[in-house]
Amino acid sequence: MKLVILSWFFNQQSKIAESTMPFACIFVPDFPVEALLRTEPELRAQPLAVLEGKAPLQKVFAMNEPARHAGVAPGMTKLQVEACSGLVIRARSELQEAAAHAALLDCAQSFSPHVEDAALDTLVLDLAGTESLLGSVPKIVRELAHRASDFGLTTNVAAASNPDAAVLAAHGFCGATVIPEGKEAEKLGCLPVDILFAAQNCQGSEEFLEIFQRWGIRNLRDLAALPDVALSERLGQQGVYWQKLARGTTSRTLVPVEPLLIFEEAIELEYPLMLLEPLAFLLSQMLEQLCTRLGARALATQELRLSLDLENGAHGEEIYWNEVGAGTPTRRGRQRFQRTLRLPVPLLDPKTFLKLLQLDLKAHPPGAPIVKIHLIAEPVRPRAAQNGLFLPPSPEPEKLELTLARIAGIVGEEKVGSLELLDTHRPEGFRMQQFVPREPQGLKPGNFNKTLHAGLKPCSTLKQDSDSDDLVTGLRIFRPPVVVTVTTQDGKPTCISCSKRGEIHGEILWAAGPWRSSGDWWEQAGWARDEWDIAVQSETSVAFYRLVRDLLGGRWLVEGTYD
Amino acid sequence: MSSFPLFSPEAARRPVAAALKSPALVFERLSALPKRIEVTPASQLAVQPAPEMVSSGVGEIDALTGGLPRGCLTEVCGSASSGRTSLLLAVLSAATRRQETCALVDVSDALDPTSAAKAGVDFKRLLWVRCGPQTTRPPRRHGDTEKNKKHFDRDRAETAVEQALRVTDLLLQSGGFGLVLIDLGDVPLKTARRIPLTSWFRFQRAVEHTPTVLFVVTPAPCAQTCATLLLKVSAKKLSALSRQLSDKSLAHAQLLEGLHVEAELLRARLARKPMQSVTAFSTKATGAG
Numbered sequence: 001m002k003l004v005i006l007s008w009f010f011n012q013q014s015k016i017a018e019s020t021m022p023f024a025c026i027f028v029p030d031f032p033v034e035a036l037l038r039t040e041p042e043l044r045a046q047p048l049a050v051l052e053g054k055a056p057l058q059k060v061f062a063m064n065e066p067a068r069h070a071g072v073a074p075g076m077t078k079l080q081v082e083a084c085s086g087l088v089i090r091a092r093s094e095l096q097e098a099a100a101h102a103a104l105l106d107c108a109q110s111f112s113p114h115v116e117d118a119a120l121d122t123l124v125l126d127l128a129g130t131e132s133l134l135g136s137v138p139k140i141v142r143e144l145a146h147r148a149s150d151f152g153l154t155t156n157v158a159a160a161s162n163p164d165a166a167v168l169a170a171h172g173f174c175g176a177t178v179i180p181e182g183k184e185a186e187k188l189g190c191l192p193v194d195i196l197f198a199a200q201n202c203q204g205s206e207e208f209l210e211i212f213q214r215w216g217i218r219n220l221r222d223l224a225a226l227p228d229v230a231l232s233e234r235l236g237q238q239g240v241y242w243q244k245l246a247r248g249t250t251s252r253t254l255v256p257v258e259p260l261l262i263f264e265e266a267i268e269l270e271y272p273l274m275l276l277e278p279l280a281f282l283l284s285q286m287l288e289q290l291c292t293r294l295g296a297r298a299l300a301t302q303e304l305r306l307s308l309d310l311e312n313g314a315h316g317e318e319i320y321w322n323e324v325g326a327g328t329p330t331r332r333g334r335q336r337f338q339r340t341l342r343l344p345v346p347l348l349d350p351k352t353f354l355k356l357l358q359l360d361l362k363a364h365p366p367g368a369p370i371v372k373i374h375l376i377a378e379p380v381r382p383r384a385a386q387n388g389l390f391l392p393p394s395p396e397p398e399k400l401e402l403t404l405a406r407i408a409g410i411v412g413e414e415k416v417g418s419l420e421l422l423d424t425h426r427p428e429g430f431r432m433q434q435f436v437p438r439e440p441q442g443l444k445p446g447n448f449n450k451t452l453h454a455g456l457k458p459c460s461t462l463k464q465d466s467d468s469d470d471l472v473t474g475l476r477i478f479r480p481p482v483v484v485t486v487t488t489q490d491g492k493p494t495c496i497s498c499s500k501r502g503e504i505h506g507e508i509l510w511a512a513g514p515w516r517s518s519g520d521w522w523e524q525a526g527w528a529r530d531e532w533d534i535a536v537q538s539e540t541s542v543a544f545y546r547l548v549r550d551l552l553g554g555r556w557l558v559e560g561t562y563d
Numbered sequence: 564m565s566s567f568p569l570f571s572p573e574a575a576r577r578p579v580a581a582a583l584k585s586p587a588l589v590f591e592r593l594s595a596l597p598k599r600i601e602v603t604p605a606s607q608l609a610v611q612p613a614p615e616m617v618s619s620g621v622g623e624i625d626a627l628t629g630g631l632p633r634g635c636l637t638e639v640c641g642s643a644s645s646g647r648t649s650l651l652l653a654v655l656s657a658a659t660r661r662q663e664t665c666a667l668v669d670v671s672d673a674l675d676p677t678s679a680a681k682a683g684v685d686f687k688r689l690l691w692v693r694c695g696p697q698t699t700r701p702p703r704r705h706g707d708t709e710k711n712k713k714h715f716d717r718d719r720a721e722t723a724v725e726q727a728l729r730v731t732d733l734l735l736q737s738g739g740f741g742l743v744l745i746d747l748g749d750v751p752l753k754t755a756r757r758i759p760l761t762s763w764f765r766f767q768r769a770v771e772h773t774p775t776v777l778f779v780v781t782p783a784p785c786a787q788t789c790a791t792l793l794l795k796v797s798a799k800k801l802s803a804l805s806r807q808l809s810d811k812s813l814a815h816a817q818l819l820e821g822l823h824v825e826a827e828l829l830r831a832r833l834a835r836k837p838m839q840s841v842t843a844f845s846t847k848a849t850g851a852g
Contacts, residue, residue, distance in 0.1 A: 392663045393774050395739030403737040407692055407730050415693040419676050419686050430676045438687040440662040471621060472682040473821045473846040474648030475675040476749065503643065512817035533819040533848075541798040543644040544819060560675060562822065562848065563648035563748070 022137050023254075024125045024159040026108055026144060027170035028100075031121035032062040035100035036090050038152035039267055039285045043088055047072065049081050052092040061092050095266035095374075102262065103151045103293050110296040111144060114256040116163070122170070122199075124163045126254050141176045151292055160184060164200075165248035168220075171199040184248025189221030196220065196245055208242060211235070220246035263301070264376040265289055272311045272369030280358050282373060287350040287357075290377045300346035300382040304353060308337045309372035337366040344436035345397040346380045352398045359405040363413070391440040404435060425519055426527060427548075427559065428477075474563050475546065481557035486547070493532060493547060493556075503538055504545065504558055510535040514549070528552055533562070613833065614791070617776060620657030621650060623844040627828055628792055635791035636767045636777045640784050645796045646824030647748055647780050648673075649846040652682035654778055655744065659685035663741025666690040666734050670727045671749035681849045690740075692730050694723040724754055728762050735769035735777070743770075745779045752782045763789035784829065793830035799823040799843065821846040 028034050032050045037043060047067035051058040058078040070084045081087055101120050108115045111134065114126035127140060134140050141157050148155040158169030158177040165184045169177050172191040179187045193212050197205035217223050223246040231239045244250045265286040273279050283306075294301060339360055347353070383397070395403070407416045417432040484504060487495040493511055498504040511534045518528035528551040535542045544562035549555075616630030631637050631654065641647040656679075658665050665688055667674065672693040680686070727745060734743050747755050763786040770777045779786060784793060828840045 392661060392741055393739050394664045395737055399737045400739070403733050404690075406733050410726050410729055410733075411692060411694055415672075415695070417691065418689055419691055421676055421680055421686070432691075435690045436687075437664045437690075438662075438685070470683070471649060471653055471844065471846045472678060473646075473819075473848045474652045474682070475678045475849075476643075476648050476671075476673040477675045479672045510817075512819055538643060540642055541644065543642075544822070560673070561643050562819065563644050563646065 022127045022159050022161060023163045023166045024111075024127050024137075024141060024144060024157060025118075025163070025166035025170035026104060026123045026125070026148060027156045027158075027167070028104065028121040028148075028153050029156060030062050030064050031100070032092055032097060033064045034153050035097040036093060037064075038100055038103070038289060039096065039265075039282065041152060041285075046088050047084065047086060048088045048090065049076075050090055050092050051078055051081075058091075091268075091270065093266075093268050095268055099265045099289070100153065102260075102264075103289060104148070104153060104155075105257070105259070106293040106296045107144070107148050107151050107153075109259050110147065111140065113259075114254055116254040117257045118167065122167060124167060124254060126256070127159065138176070138178045141178055145176050147296070151296075152289060160248065162248065162250055163252060163254060164245055164250045167199050168195065168245065168248070171195050179248070185221070185224050185246070188246065188248050189219060189224065191220050193217055193219055193223055193246075196223075196242060200245070208235070208238070259297075261297070261299075261379050262376075263290055263293055263379055264374065266372070266374045268372045269370065272371050274369045276358065276361055276365075279361070279370060279373070280354065283357055283375070284350065284354050286373065286375045287353045290375065291348055291350045291353075294348055294377060294379060297379070298382065299379040300348040301377040302343050302346045302380045303378040304341040304343075304357070305376040305378070306339045306341070306357060307374040307376075308366050308370045309374075310335045310337055310366060310368035311371050335368065337368075337370075339364060342434075343397075343401060344434060346383045347398055347401070348382065349398055352402060355402055356405050359402075359409055363409055385439075388440070394437055394440060400435075400437070425517055427529075475560045476563045477560040478558060481548065481559045484547070484556050484558050486549075486556040493534060496534070496536060496547070496556075496558075498558065501558075503543065504536060506537055508534045508536060509542060511547075513547075516551075518551070526552070531559075615774070617661070618657050619650070620653035620655075621844055623842040624650070624794070624826060627826065627839065627842045628794070628831060629833065631776050631778065632791050632833060633774050633776055634770050634772055636763065636770065636779065636786055636789050637792040637794070638779045638781060638784065638786045638790040639794045639796060640781045641748075641796035642782060644822065645798050646822045646826075646844075646846060647796050648678075648746075649682075649822065649824065650796060650826075651744060651746065651778070651780055652679055652684065654742065654776075655679070655689065656683040658742040658776070659683075659688045661741065662688070664688050664690070664739060665742040665744070666692065666740050668692050668694065668727045668730050668734070668743070668745045670694045670723050670745070670747050672723075673746065673749055678849060690734075692727075692734075694726040694730065696722050724750060724758065728758065731766060732769070735766060735775065738773060738775075740775050742776045742778060745777075747779065747781045747785070750782065755781050755783070755785050758785060760787060760789070763787070790830060791832045793828070795827045795829050797825050797827075799825050819848045821848045 033048055036048070036050065044064075045066070047064065047070045049063040049067050049072050050061050052061035053059050060072060060074050060076045060081055062074070063072045067084075067087060070087060072081055072084060072087065078089070081089060097120060104121075104123055105115065105117065108123045108125050112125040112127055112130055114128075116124040116126075118124050125144075127137060130140060131137065134143065137159050141159050145155055145157045148157070156170045156174055156177075158166050158173060158179065160166040160169055160179040161181040161184070165179060165188060168188055168191065169179055172188070172195050177187075194209055197209055212223065217226075223243055226243060228240060228243065231243055235242075241250070267282055267286065273282075290301075339357075341353070341356055341360060343356075404416060414432060416435070418435045419430045420433050422429045422431060482498055482500055482504065484496050484498040486493045493508050495507055496504060497506075511532055513532035514530035515532075516528070516530050518526070520526045521528070530549040530551060532547040532549075534545050534547050536545060537543075546559045546562070548557045548559045550557060614632035614634050616632055619625055619628075619631050639647050639650055655665055655667065660683065667689060669691060672695050674691060674693075676686075679689075724747070727747070731743065731745055734740060766777055767786075767789040779790075784790075784795075786793075823843065823845050825841065825843045
């Protein structure tokens with residue numbers, strides 16, 4: 001009795017498992033064309049042919065539907081296709097195909113963690129367990145097609161109970177297709193027999209195709225109807241396998257790919273770019289694609305690396321590398337120009353990235369025509385910020401980055417940022433660094449009023465907040481220090497004159513000092529100086545200055561004024 | 564095919580005739596009509612809310628003005644050694660203590676980081692924009708005179724002011740800053756006065772209804788009516804310094820103690836009228852212990 005119950009239980013489990021284990025396939029028809037159209041979507045409605053091969057022997061490798069209607073066929077020479085009016089011709093770009101494949105993977109992996117990389121243009125997804133998250137299988141299939149179109153790819157998506165049937169359906173039917181379980185042979189029957197070999201991409205398939213054609217087998221229904229034993233006797237196990245595929249009854253396990261978090265886009269240009277505007281147009285397309293891919297994986301980026309291959313003959317001194325080193329020649333002897341855009345917080349806004357890259361390239365032009373663009377985004381987790389209702393205002397990171405880039409364009413990169421004091425007594429002992437505003441800390445209930453609502457309190461409370469006892473006398477620095485002529489008496493300055501600043505002139509009313517300091521004497525940039533605080537009569541009152549005697553150079557300098 | 568008139572002339576005339584007969588009916592009908600425009604009497608017009616005030620970091624100034632108004636332009640003017648930079652640092656320090664993000668547009672590149680650190684400024688919350696020419700001085704040519712050099716210095720100052728105006732525009736449009744300071748302290752008075760009034764109006768409009776305090780330091784009043792608060796700071800008269808200046812002991816035995824600053828409120832377009840117009844405070848030099 002127990003045995004009967006157990007066997008019934010396992011049968012039920014296996015039935016449930018079979019019925020809830022659909023597979024989906026995404027197939028991109030005319031993949032080389034689609035890879036090019038991702039960066040040039042305006043060409044989608046025009047006839048487009050992709051050529052492959054070296055310059056005099058270029059042949060048509062792929063074309064889109066309008067080009068097919070115009071009479072373009074694979075294997076035609078460039079000379080032949082040039083006769084077609086309105087036909088756009090592009091060279092095959094393996095870089096863009098790789099980027100399109102990576103985008104397709106990102107799209108698929110945003111639906112299922114188990115994705116098999118069947119071919120460059122074909123991916124198979126295991127949809128088991130996703131129904132409860134994403135809805136019914138037809139809905140998932142429609143969503144998949146829709147998401148792929150967001151990535152700039154026109155796809156056929158099919159779902160079936162086994163991977164091979166899904167692949168055949170995706171190759172055979174346009175748009176979104178769902179084959180119910182048990183109806184595989186019926187649905188696939190109308191497909192031509194050559195689709196079997198195109199989908200599986202096997203070696204020696206031409207031989208089988210020729211045999212099937214000789215037998216008068218035109219579609220998969222005819223192949224599925226052949227007797228098994230007789231087929232096995234004539235074509236062996238391979239023939240039986242083809243028949244199983246035609247019936248949609250094969251069973252195999254998926255070989256999922258490990259997700260590689262590499263986000264890069266590249267374009268090899270037909271002709272060199274010389275202006276920033278067309279470059280910005282292409283960068284915009286690439287950034288859109290990168291951000292869509294990052295968004296599909298719920299990621300953002302904090303570092304963008306732009307690499308531009310420059311045309312031959314670029315001068316070595318015009319090559320700039322940002323924090324990497326000197327320019328190096330690439331293969332084909334080209335010079336490469338690289339810029340790295342580091343952001344203080346993870347962002348995912350293509351418009352912000354584009355503006356930042358534009359501002360950066362305007363400040364650091366490549367110096368030669370561009371023939372290849374390579375853009376890489378380093379993926380990071382997006383910023384998770386919980387803004388408090390009572391926290392003080394702070395600039396939005398996207399806006400702030402753009403503002404900083406624009407300000408850097410006005411005053412110079414090295415003149416904007418936050419300052420950091422160095423551990424030295426040397427004058428001007430500080431350095432500028434990238435401004436990243438510190439996040440407001442959570443306020444304790446005790447000092448909430450003290451920090452935020454100072455304005456809502458009476459003036460008497462405001463007075464308590466501000467402590468005038470600690471008011472520091474500010475020093476206004478003259479950059480660079482002003483060279484002055486000083487008359488001394490017993491080593492004490494008594495009179496001062498300056499040709500550059502007329503107000504620093506006259507008798508020194510009061511002087512305190514000298515305070516001697518020195519440092520870095522073990523290095524070439526050693527310094528030693530005597531500091532004086534002096535008072536000089538100004539137009540209306542007395543002005544206090546910091547007077548410095550450079551002991552190494554022997555000059556008198558006014559470093560600043562106390563104010 | 565018959566055509567219907569949109570209205571009958573007779574029907575249009577009928578109410579007029581009725582009105583002539585009974586004016587009470589007209590009033591009744593008029594009162595029944597929906598009111599198209601709501602007219603609010605002047606006595607009930609909404610009063611513009613008073614700006615929120617924040618501490619300036621100097622108790623005497625807070626007592627004089629009630630603090631610094633948010634969403635308004637505050638101008639502090641004064642000559643060299645009048646204490647305006649000390650006040651600027653105090654304002655900056657108070658704002659960073661409130662955890663606000665601040666920006667300093669330093670026209671003359673005159674900020675001393677050591678003084679700022681001593682004043683308690685949190686540099687992580689301060690964006691420092693150092694204006695000035697990006698290029699170095701052009702090489703001296705044969706025949707360069709002293710007049711040409713002066714022309715170059717004047718052009719350089721103008722370039723820095725132009726930069727400062729553009730940078731301030733960007734900062735105010737970006738938003739999110741609690742305090743934006745423009746330090747025009749070392750700019751020649753002629754150049755500072757040449758800043759068009761439209762720029763000040765633009766800045767004032769940009770900060771209006773925002774929590775930003777726009778604080779400007781100038782050698783003399785420049786923003787005119789755009790400034791909600793105008794303070795003039797000056798060093799106390801020479802007599803007040805006489806003790807320090809008359810100290811004839813050895814130079815190395817003396818120390819700059821600090822500045823004695825007098826602040827005068829020249830304009831306050833605020834609801835609260837100040838009780839007094841002058842106050843005084845002292846600063847302590849960093850080396851004075």
